[in-house]
Amino acid sequence: MEIDVGVLKELASLVYEVSGIVFKDSNLTVLESRLRTRINEKHCSPREYIQILRTNDQELRDFVDFVTTNFTSFFRYPRHFEMLRTEILPKVVQKSSEKKITIWSAGCSTGEEPYSLAITLDIFLRENEMFDWEYAVIGSDISLQSLFVAKEGVFPEKAFTKVPEDLVQKYFVKTSKGYQIVPEIAKHIRFDYHNLIYDNGLRDIPVVFCRNVLIYFDLAVQLKVLENIHRAMRSGGFLFIGHSESLIRITNMFHPQSFSQGVVYVKS
Ligand SMILES: C[S@@+](CC[C@H](N)C(=O)[O-])C[C@H]1O[C@@H](n2cnc3c(N)ncnc32)[C@H](O)[C@@H]1O
Incomplete structure (x- = not known):
């Protein structure tokens, strides 16, 4: 069945309104394949499906979840x-x-990033003998499917190809389903469903990782998301973004600071 480009553009603007994720005209094929799957499941026409999305918030959230790009790794x-x-x-x-x-x-996908952060914190506190310090990692995402995987904390062996063997041995337990994060680490991590377009009420956070998320937004949404992150952070706090991302020319709410291993943005 031919799908009218007008329908795809309407779909793109619905996804944008809800999530801030931009599908350019050159990228509509991604939406098209997702739409085809959904209309086959629902036995309806593309136009009827758009109507369902307009009236059913849950279906719209599920569809947005379905079109998010969730690639990540430890x-x-x-x-x-x-x-x-x-x-x-x-x-x-x-x-x-x-x-x-x-x-x-922020934008933690299936959890590999927050688990890597918790392991790093555990190593840091042990090597500095800071046994009376506590730590917490909050992972948030708009994709419920990803958050389910994250919360379960069980990953296939192939997820660890680039992780040093001693870390896998120390922080994961082999089960029949895969490698499960040990409870001593899992108990420090909380996963939240959160859309970065909105304030989630977090405050005074000293370090935020928001990597490979801003690339999916246009400038207006990037600014809105960065305002929310800025509000959540402690003054002088550190923001890590992805390698292909930059805040220069977007905002001066953060300034870049060079360290021996790369650049981190500091809350101004
Ligand atoms: C490519 S993954 C990045 C995962 C991880 N930060 C990393 O760098 O490996 C992008 C994540 O951003 C999430 N995302 C996209 N738009 C979002 C929004 N408006 N609010 C919260 N999360 C969003 C997606 O669901 C996806 O899981």
Whole structure:
């Protein structure tokens, strides 16, 4: 069945309204394949499906979930985690008024990033003998399907090809379903359903990872999301973004600071 380009554009604008995710005209094929799957399941026409989306919030949320790009991996960009442990966390500790470190993984997908952050925090606190310090990691995403995987905390062996063997041995337990994060780490992590377009009420967060998320938004949504992240952060807090992303020319709410392993943005 031919799908009218007008329908696809309407679908793109619905997805944009709800999530801020932009589907350019050159990228409508992604939406088209997702739409085909849905109309086959629902036995309706493309136009009828758009009507369903307009009147059924749950279906719209599910469709947005369906079109999100959730690629991620453990210790993605290892230098970020190295820099966090050796250069950023010592600064956070110096400025901290309480013995607790909280990190927000904004757009955490299936959880590999927040688990990598919690493992890094555990290593940092042990190697500095900071046994009376606490830590928490908050992972948030708009994709419920991804959050289910994240909460379960069980990953296939192939997810660990780039993870040092000693870390896998120490922080995961082999089960019949895959490798499960140990409870001593899992208990420090909370997963929340959250759309970055809105304020989630977090405040005073010293470190935020929002990597490979801003690329899916246009400038207006990037600014809105960055305002929300800025509000959630502690003054002088550190924001990590993806390698292909930059805040220069977008906002001066954050300024870039160079460290030996790369650039981190600091809340101005
Ligand atoms: C490519 S993944 C990045 C995962 C991880 N941060 C990393 O770098 O490996 C992008 C994630 O952003 C999420 N996302 C997209 N739009 C969002 C929004 N408006 N609010 C919250 N999360 C969103 C997607 O669901 C997806 O899981």
